[in-house]
Amino acid sequence: MSAGISNTIRELRGTRSMTQQELADRILVTRQTVNAIEGDKYSPSLEVAFRIAHVFGVPLEQVFHYEAPRNRRK
Amino acid sequence: MSRLGFHEKMLWAQFAGVLAVVGFYMHYLAHSAPGHHYLHAVLIVLLFLFASVRMFVRWRSKSVIEDERDRAVASIGTRWSNNILWLGLVIILVMYWDLGNMRSAGFLIGILFHLLLVAALARIIRELVAYRMSA
Numbered sequence: 660m661s662a663g664i665s666n667t668i669r670e671l672r673g674t675r676s677m678t679q680q681e682l683a684d685r686i687l688v689t690r691q692t693v694n695a696i697e698g699d700k701y702s703p704s705l706e707v708a709f710r711i712a713h714v715f716g717v718p719l720e721q722v723f724h725y726e727a728p729r730n731r732r733k
Numbered sequence: 734m735s736r737l738g739f740h741e742k743m744l745w746a747q748f749a750g751v752l753a754v755v756g757f758y759m760h761y762l763a764h765s766a767p768g769h770h771y772l773h774a775v776l777i778v779l780l781f782l783f784a785s786v787r788m789f790v791r792w793r794s795k796s797v798i799e800d801e802r803d804r805a806v807a808s809i810g811t812r813w814s815n816n817i818l819w820l821g822l823v824i825i826l827v828m829y830w831d832l833g834n835m836r837s838a839g840f841l842i843g844i845l846f847h848l849l850l851v852a853a854l855a856r857i858i859r860e861l862v863a864y865r866m867s868a
Contacts (some may be wrong), residue, residue, distance in 0.1 A: 688800035691738040691864075695802060701867040704801050 686710040810860035814852040821848035
């Protein structure tokens with residue numbers, strides 16, 4: 660489901676000793692969704708992405724990174 | 734902590750329910766004589782029971798969240814079942830145009846029943862796969 664998007668949620672959570680459930684409760688999603696986002700298996704909506712960044716108090720680009728495909732045809 | 738979310742657990746329950754219905758149906762096909770039967774009435778009661786249980790469980794567990802991933806997975810499953818239902822509709826129309834009639838109401842109900850069963854199974858399986866792929 661995610662295309663070229665990675666994130667640092669696990670690291671950010673680790674530095675704050677926050678569990679997946681605690682983060683899920685604060686961004687109003689399920690723990691399974693947090694797990695899927697962390698594993699780069701699901702790309703969240705912009706709204707949830709901003710909520711995650713807000714919870715950690717960092718800019719969005721510090722949480723999510725996008726790598727464009729290299730061999731894209733013009 | 735459970736690995737599966739509420740919606741995924743419900744999907745497994747639905748899957749088990751549909752398999753039970755298929756098993757019951759196979760038994761019915763193998764052992765019943767021709768004529769009117771209670772199968773469809775039993776199925777409607779089963780569907781009603783399952784919907785009631787689901788609503789009750791959901792009401793009891795107030796903390797259940799349906800988030801955007803659940804909705805995304807549900808829309809994938811719905812798309813699959815819609816495609817199958819549309820395909821079935823086209824098949825019914827082609828049969829109607831080809832044969833000039835639908836033989837009998839029982840025949841039409843049989844087609845609709847199988848169509849709904851296949852569409853439900855496709856939706857459930859596709860949603861379970863989607864949950865596992867983005868688990």
